[in-house]
Structures are given as structure tokens and as C-alpha cells.
Amino acid sequence: MRIIGLMSGTSVDGIDAVLTEITGEGYEIEVELVKGITYPYSDNVRSQILAICANQPVTLMELAALDDAIAQQFIQAIRALESDLTSIDLIGSHGQTLYHRPPSNSQLGYTQQLGRGDHIAAATGCMTISNFRVADIALGGQGAPLVPLIDACLLSQLENDVAVQNIGGIGNVTYLPAWDRGAKREDLKPESAPKNIMGWDTGPGNALLDWAVTTLSNGEKSYDQHGEWAAQGRSNQSLIDQWLQQSYFQLAPPKSTGRELFGADYARQCWQIARSQKLSPEDFLATLTDFTAATVELSYRQFLPQLPKEVLIGGGGSRNRFLMECLERRLPECKVHSTDDRHIDADYKEAIAFAVLAYWRWHGIPSNLPSVTGASRSCLLGEIWEP
Structure with a gap:
């Protein structure tokens, strides 16, 4: 069709x-x-x-x-x-x-x-x-x-477990245990779907970053292309640790979120805290970007049965080189790359x-x-x- x-x-x-x-x-x-x-x-x-x-x-x-x-x-x-x-x-x-x-x-x-x-x-x-x-x-x-069932049908691997991490305005993950998606089945009932798939919203993706770039550039920019602005700054881990105390990150799946929680009000609070600690705009963007990566890492380490062999990134975040570097640094046990490499356009x-x-x-x-x-x-x- x-x-x-x-x-x-x-x-x-x-x-x-x-x-x-x-x-x-x-x-x-x-x-x-x-x-x-x-x-x-x-x-x-x-x-x-x-x-x-x-x-x-x-x-x-x-x-x-x-x-x-x-x-x-x-x-x-x-x-x-x-x-x-x-x-x-x-x-x-x-x-x-x-x-x-x-x-x-x-x-x-x-x-x-x-x-x-x-x-x-x-x-x-x-x-x-x-x-x-x-x-x-x-x-x-x-x-x-x-999207988890679609991820399973298009991206699961025969021998290795995989995490498919979408990073749009909000981040969400699908955890895919090894599954032979090419095996023939006699029925088309829900029971024939893959087992033990997990998935949830990991937290903010690009929503906070886009707000920060729009605000700091006085509306001249709406996003940080390739993460180039954030790459000029230095991430503040103590701020990230403080932001990770938000109750959503401790909540066990199933869970979902959106701009109702991680929207403009939340971003303003982050910026006020960053200014009180005299962070430059570059340092603030670096910290926000690394914070997104930290929420992904925390989700995986808290709620997955094990870290996956491979993490496939989709969505606009896959084009942010600085964010990809943060994810690679925080998940050194995993191979982190774009869904493009698995023939699904990110x-x-x-x-x-x-x-x-x-x-x-x-x-x-x-x-x-x-x-x-x-x-x-x-x-x-x-x-x-x-x-």
C-alpha cells in the first residue's frame, strides 16, 4: 500500500x-x-x-x-x-x-x-x-x-538487544530484546508480537534547548544547529545532578510526559538557576544538552534489565553532534549511532x-x-x- x-x-x-x-x-x-x-x-x-x-x-x-x-x-x-x-x-x-x-x-x-x-x-x-x-x-x-511495536518490527536484531532512542521535543526509548523478526508465524494475533519490549518517555529532548536558543538569540535562532553553540561551552555537572532530582525521573515506567512538565516554565527555572551560578549562555546550552543525555543515561541504568549493545538515535537530536558526543560519553558500554545506519531515516x-x-x-x-x-x-x- x-x-x-x-x-x-x-x-x-x-x-x-x-x-x-x-x-x-x-x-x-x-x-x-x-x-x-x-x-x-x-x-x-x-x-x-x-x-x-x-x-x-x-x-x-x-x-x-x-x-x-x-x-x-x-x-x-x-x-x-x-x-x-x-x-x-x-x-x-x-x-x-x-x-x-x-x-x-x-x-x-x-x-x-x-x-x-x-x-x-x-x-x-x-x-x-x-x-x-x-x-x-x-x-x-x-x-x-x-512507536515501540514499529521499532521492534523494523529495528530489532537477531542476537543483540537494542535501545531505540527518539529525541524530538521530548525523548522516548524503546528497549528491544533480541528477536528474530524474520521468522514466519502461523497467526497474526497480538500474541505473535515480540515479548519483553519496554518503552517510556525519558524526559526532555530538544524542547528545553530550543527555548534556550530562541531566548538567548533574541529570536534570531530557533535551534542549535549541529550543537555548535553548546559545543563552545562547558557542562556543569552539579546543575545536572540538581535537575535530575525532578520526580519524573524517579517514576518507574509506564510513564509519559510533554511540554506540560518540560516546557517554557521549566526552561525558565533552569535559566534562572544557571544565571545565579553565573553560567555563560554557552555553558548553559552545554549543560542543557548534557542534561538531555543524562536523563537518557539515568533512565537506562535505572529501568532497563541491562544496558543494550546498541543505541539507535532518531529524531532531530540525532543531528546534534554535541548531544551525540554527550550520549557516547555517558554510555561508553553501548554503540551509539543514528537509525540512518539501520536504513531508517532518523x-x-x-x-x-x-x-x-x-x-x-x-x-x-x-x-x-x-x-x-x-x-x-x-x-x-x-x-x-x-x-
């Missing part, structure tokens, strides 16, 4: 759009990336998203208008792929997360992604699947991360994942992992919108 996958994450840096060819049955799939692009949000839409994520008030009328505007930007991203839409079988759209609240003992979980799958279907004439997280949350799950890995989730939804294949999200059972993910 020819499927377009769409994803915009917590970095809010644009919409990743991919055209894929997916074949196979159940969990034995092959995915070919035909084309991928990143379509930037307009400054107006991006600023509105970030404002709401920073808890600025919004009316229902304004929220509805933003929902429409995000959907329109997603449609423009689809058109920018320059694909013949009459040849597209499905579109899988994650949408843009505005709010995510994991379940707790005192309240149900809640998640909200904008970007109207119904409007995308009508505008493109293509069957569209969206709203992937709510079914898992309805079953008591975190609704995140949703820039488009998450968009590819939502193309796969759409493929599974259309074929009636459960795609959440209760062992990862905490849901009471496996289920189908995503709502189907007819064109």
Missing part, C-alpha cells in the same frame, strides 16, 4: 510528511521510504501552538480556528510531497499535540491532538486515519509511546511510524503494547475518516 505518514512533535518545528510503500502481513512488514519532507509551520500558527502549550488562555472560537489552521498546514505538507493523490491508499496523521495528561490514581488520562483528520480526508480525497492515542488512554494506558522515523500505524489500523491489527503504555489490553489505534 502507498501510505502518507504525517507527524508534528513537541518541538513544533514543522510537519514531517513521508510517502511510504508498505507490504506484508501482521507484524511481518517491509517499509520503503519513497520520499520525505519537512514542511514548516507558518510563524503565526507555530506561535499560537507554543502559546497554548505554555498555558496561555484561549477561547473555544480561537481553538477551533487553530484546529482548522493546523489541518490546512497538514494538507499543504501533503501537497508539498508532490505525489499523485489518486495513487494513495491511506493517510496516517498524528496531528499536533496541544495537551497530554497521563492517567493517575486520581484522574483519567487525557490527550488532545489538533489537525482534523476529517478535513484532511475531504480535502485530499484519501482515506485518513488520525487520533491514534485516545483508544489506548481509554483502556487506562498512557497513550504514549506508540529525520522521518516518527512520520514513518504513523504510516505503519495507519496500515495496521486498516488491516485490523492491534498496535499498542500494554507492557509499554499500561493499557489493560491490546487494541486498534486510530479513527478512520472517509473522503
